[in-house]
Amino acid sequence: MQTILSIGLDAFAYGMALFIICIGLSLTMGLMRVVNLAHGAFAMIAGYIASYAARDLGMGYAIAIALAILGTIVISIPLERLLFRRIYGSPELTQVLMTIGITFCVIGITNYFFGPTLKTIPLPEALAQPVDVGFRTISAHRLFVIACGVVVATGLWFLIEKTAFGIKLRATVDNAAMADALGVRTQVVYAVSFAIAIGLAALGGVVGAEFLPIEPYYALRYMVTFLVVVSVGGAGSIPGAVVACIVLGAIDTTGRYLMPEFGNFFFYAAVIGIVCVFPRGFFGRAQ
Amino acid sequence: MQVIAPSEKLVAPSHTGAQIGRDVAGVLLIIAAGLAGYWLFPDNLALLTRVIAVALMVLSLDLIVGYCGIATLGHAALFGAGAYAAGIACVNGVTEPLTLIVIGAVGGAAAGLVMGTIMLRAHGLPQLVLSIAIVQLFHEAANKASAYTGGSDGLSGLMPSPLFGVFEFDLWGQTAYLFGLILLVFVFIVLKFVVSSPFGMLCRGIKEDQVRIRAMGAFVFPVLLKMFVISGAVAGMGGALAAISTQVVGLDSVSFELSANALVMLVLGGLGTLYGALVGTVIFMGFEHVVSSINPFHWMTMVGALLIAVVLAAPKGLSGLTDRLFASGRAKGGR
Amino acid sequence: MSELFRVEGLTKSFGGLAVSRNISLAMPAGERLALIGPNGAGKTTFVNLVTGQIKPSAGRVVLNGDDVTDLGAVRRVRKGLVRTFQVTRLFSDMTPEEHVTLTVLQREGRASRILSRFTGDSTVADEVHGLLGALGLVEVARRKVGEIAYGQQRLLEIAIALALKPKVLLLDEPAAGVPSSETPRIEQALERLPPSLAVLMIEHDMDLVFRFAKRVVVLAAGEIIFEGLPFEVAANDKVREAYLGNYANARSVA
Numbered sequence: 001m002q003t004i005l006s007i008g009l010d011a012f013a014y015g016m017a018l019f020i021i022c023i024g025l026s027l028t029m030g031l032m033r034v035v036n037l038a039h040g041a042f043a044m045i046a047g048y049i050a051s052y053a054a055r056d057l058g059m060g061y062a063i064a065i066a067l068a069i070l071g072t073i074v075i076s077i078p079l080e081r082l083l084f085r086r087i088y089g090s091p092e093l094t095q096v097l098m099t100i101g102i103t104f105c106v107i108g109i110t111n112y113f114f115g116p117t118l119k120t121i122p123l124p125e126a127l128a129q130p131v132d133v134g135f136r137t138i139s140a141h142r143l144f145v146i147a148c149g150v151v152v153a154t155g156l157w158f159l160i161e162k163t164a165f166g167i168k169l170r171a172t173v174d175n176a177a178m179a180d181a182l183g184v185r186t187q188v189v190y191a192v193s194f195a196i197a198i199g200l201a202a203l204g205g206v207v208g209a210e211f212l213p214i215e216p217y218y219a220l221r222y223m224v225t226f227l228v229v230v231s232v233g234g235a236g237s238i239p240g241a242v243v244a245c246i247v248l249g250a251i252d253t254t255g256r257y258l259m260p261e262f263g264n265f266f267f268y269a270a271v272i273g274i275v276c277v278f279p280r281g282f283f284g285r286a287q
Numbered sequence: 288m289q290v291i292a293p294s295e296k297l298v299a300p301s302h303t304g305a306q307i308g309r310d311v312a313g314v315l316l317i318i319a320a321g322l323a324g325y326w327l328f329p330d331n332l333a334l335l336t337r338v339i340a341v342a343l344m345v346l347s348l349d350l351i352v353g354y355c356g357i358a359t360l361g362h363a364a365l366f367g368a369g370a371y372a373a374g375i376a377c378v379n380g381v382t383e384p385l386t387l388i389v390i391g392a393v394g395g396a397a398a399g400l401v402m403g404t405i406m407l408r409a410h411g412l413p414q415l416v417l418s419i420a421i422v423q424l425f426h427e428a429a430n431k432a433s434a435y436t437g438g439s440d441g442l443s444g445l446m447p448s449p450l451f452g453v454f455e456f457d458l459w460g461q462t463a464y465l466f467g468l469i470l471l472v473f474v475f476i477v478l479k480f481v482v483s484s485p486f487g488m489l490c491r492g493i494k495e496d497q498v499r500i501r502a503m504g505a506f507v508f509p510v511l512l513k514m515f516v517i518s519g520a521v522a523g524m525g526g527a528l529a530a531i532s533t534q535v536v537g538l539d540s541v542s543f544e545l546s547a548n549a550l551v552m553l554v555l556g557g558l559g560t561l562y563g564a565l566v567g568t569v570i571f572m573g574f575e576h577v578v579s580s581i582n583p584f585h586w587m588t589m590v591g592a593l594l595i596a597v598v599l600a601a602p603k604g605l606s607g608l609t610d611r612l613f614a615s616g617r618a619k620g621g622r
Numbered sequence: 623m624s625e626l627f628r629v630e631g632l633t634k635s636f637g638g639l640a641v642s643r644n645i646s647l648a649m650p651a652g653e654r655l656a657l658i659g660p661n662g663a664g665k666t667t668f669v670n671l672v673t674g675q676i677k678p679s680a681g682r683v684v685l686n687g688d689d690v691t692d693l694g695a696v697r698r699v700r701k702g703l704v705r706t707f708q709v710t711r712l713f714s715d716m717t718p719e720e721h722v723t724l725t726v727l728q729r730e731g732r733a734s735r736i737l738s739r740f741t742g743d744s745t746v747a748d749e750v751h752g753l754l755g756a757l758g759l760v761e762v763a764r765r766k767v768g769e770i771a772y773g774q775q776r777l778l779e780i781a782i783a784l785a786l787k788p789k790v791l792l793l794d795e796p797a798a799g800v801p802s803s804e805t806p807r808i809e810q811a812l813e814r815l816p817p818s819l820a821v822l823m824i825e826h827d828m829d830l831v832f833r834f835a836k837r838v839v840v841l842a843a844g845e846i847i848f849e850g851l852p853f854e855v856a857a858n859d860k861v862r863e864a865y866l867g868n869y870a871n872a873r874s875v876a
Contacts, residue, residue: 029412035412035415083595083599086599087598092358092411092412092415093352093358093554096360096415096550097550097551097554097594097597098594098595098598098599100547100551100591101590101591101592101594101595102591102595103591104587104588104590104591104594105587105592105595107584107591108584108585108587108588108589108591109588111584111587112584112585112588116584216584220544224419224420224423227415227416227419228416228419230412231412231415231416261431262427262431264423265424265428268421268423268427269424271416271417272417272420272421272424275408275409275413275416275417275420276408276409276417279408279409279413280413480736483739483740484736484737484738484740485724485727485732485733485734485739485740487736487740488720488723488733489724489728489733489734491713491715492713492716492724495713495714496711496712496713498675498711499711499712499713501696501699502673502695502699502704502705502707502711503699503724504700504704504728504786505696505728505733505734506696509734510734513736517736
């Protein structure tokens, strides 16, 4: 029982970190119909910015996070303008190629400037300490990640379901031409959603750095994991992404605890099983 | 809207004859280019043989992506299955090269059958994810079954016997290269027949509109699965060739990276022509050889930039670009 | 006249919305039936139900005495239940000749052969040219479909359907989107359809309907509201209401 709870807590924290990164991707794919394989690259960029700010410039953790999010969004704006905007509505293969291309460029450039070594993001005192949660101790940082995940999920749900922007977003997704005719500035809606997605990737990249360490190959190494989460959850679905992250986080973490020598074997086997049974993901919409 | 010019014949002559003429010329060109490589780069024959092995994989990828319209990022699973099948057979005493190629083809075809059966259950993004998950699963399986595959150290010590009992696989790789070239030309000719057979036309139809093909009374799944098996056999031959020529099978032969690179090569060269697959492979691997020997990360940046450029400027790949240039040249000439 | 084809109580609901309600219809060989009705009446849904693109919530489809309700679209085509599409679904890179050849080969079970040539069989080639000739497509037989006129594409849709040697043919608006200068050719093609074939045509062009159909069925809100001879249609109150009622309402709202 102790072990189960213990694994469960770690799995949950890992799942939440995945969630924060992936939900942005799920939104771009589900709502904007763009297969953005470069999503992880943005999380990585954020990790580098945060690491540089916190470790090399000695800024606080909170400031580093804020800077990372802002910086990543600023970097993403010209990319959205020049590159992504051309592949909205293109066939999947085109989108895959373009965004893999962007990923490769980001990896190459990052390595050129920062080198191939791992970058750490120093945690503040308060988050580095272990916290006693009754049956075991857990680092405060993991609780912080869980809290972030919960805040992001509710915040997004509120934004999409309860605000005027959410209504415009859903209208644009359902029928962009009609929304346009009704006076919704769809280009702006797309740009804002894209920025939100990138901002979430950035947040996830920084707070999840303990689970997914920051290095140049980050963008490629976890690209597959992120894609898997989104397609298992069903693109565009927040509850789907939550469930997928928790399930896949649990499978991955349990696998590592119980059968470390089999690495990702069970993870991918589970993915194949899940996608075969739920070809549209847990909460995917019918097309 | 079409105005038929009076000089134009109402019924165009059958283009089959012209097509065959062009394909004969194409095959001769491939042979010429292959022999030119043999004379020009005698010190790089190992690399050139590797290019041929990968070209076989990219050709087989074209069957799936270019002719059936299924995007996959897991094609190295088929290449690797062939490589490991041939490699394991070789260390266990089957050393005749042609037999090893056949074993590789069978291994690849079996993997193609498995991969097709799984991938064809889904469409779109989930399908893409399945392809990645399958290649990763194969990768993990090859890694863990180290008793048979050598795990992360790779499977080494392959000692293929002389080809036809006469031609030894020499240190300079001359035999391996010429063997590979003959294999490539043979496969290419066979594939040209496959894609212009009724089956090939059916696949092209499926790529464009599955609903229409069903309304013509044809089942889609068995046709696509058949193509997966053929594609697996070709990719498997590529894997077997790589195993025989390098005498090692590494884990990198079943990797996501190799799958992604193969797709890049194909798209660079152009989809759905078979020629594009060859052109893309040669150009990509040539550049890779030059640039990555300077700095592997510059290579990534370059590939990335190249991909973006191809998507923006030449969505049909380089062969599409030349077609377009020819077309505009003709139009100018005609005026 | 013996009955060739019959649907019984065909019903389809999406969620709570019934788009087809209890449709029953029978056709003998040689039938020329027009299915008309206002937009959104469920005409194309009916074709999709009959040809197996979607599964009905209730009801049966019977062809030649066999219940085909549980068969998929492909098996129904192989049994002779063939359709055309309201918006052409053709392969823009292939020629009309290739379309029809592929269809003929597929009908003969030879379309998935690898070890045979696509062209070169003279019996197939003769049949293909016969079909293309009958529909006036010989001139454009070897041009890419993307380059030929829309009216010719519509004719090619019919040629493909005929190449399947259907027993029952469902034409979903064969003249939709065709400029009026080209409609006579479509009409001609329809007149030349094999006499034994049972044809159901959905069409909005009433001139075409009157000239082509021996019998008319009117569908409104998923239900058959009229079945009878063409000249009776205009006089029927229910039909008038179904077509004009909408406009009357629209006017009172505006």
